[in-house]
Amino acid sequence: MKPRLSLLLPVLVALAGCEPLGIESAGAVAHKRESEGKAVGAACRHAGRAIEDCFTLNRKADKAAVYAGWREMNDYMRENNIQVVAPQLTPTPGSAAASASAEAEVVDAPRAKPRKSSS
Template sequence: MTLFRSTTLPVLALVSMLAGCDMLGIETPEKRSGEGKAIGAACRHAGRAIEDCYTLNAKGDKSAIYAGWREMDDYMRENKLEPVIPVIKPEDLKPKPKPKPKPKPEGEGDDGGAKADAGADEKPAKKASGH
């Protein structure tokens, strides 16, 4: 009975740590496979060729992408579904460079010179003496 008690706690600790892997962002083969199948199915539903899907998702698991693409293809054929044409093209997904701000003409600031005019009527503050 002592052996059972001494091994139970470490085993439970190990199981609980492994169960939290998904929360930590650690990729498991099941997670990668599921994501790949979803990507493949989405590509097929959007009418993309499998080669285009591989190109657009280079980091994905190709076998999982193909499995998802193939399953969606069978489903669409059985139910006589047409592909949904994507509105956003792959070129539109690339980040565009931000335009550089134009330099402001000299003498023009954000306040339009209001600071210089506002301080002209005010008297300078007196310094407190340390006596």
């Protein structure tokens, strides 16, 4: 029985942590998801985005966490008189294609004929 115990003990110790196996606990996953949502919300507020735009741009993020982060950053910015920071990067090629298709829809829309002046 002693040889079995000596073989079983290292296996039990290795499985007790589960972290070395790459398995995260449900609590760790929930904490990570909430932290990421708060970071997204805070970044959206700092960039001057409306909360609705933030929800639309980050559909996979937890909405409650995004709102909490947005609200915390809003309060922080008001207390410290911090202004919105406009993005300085140019759009990525993927977003350029999306904006080009949106512009094409606007171009294809019927336009009102200019009125002739009656003078």
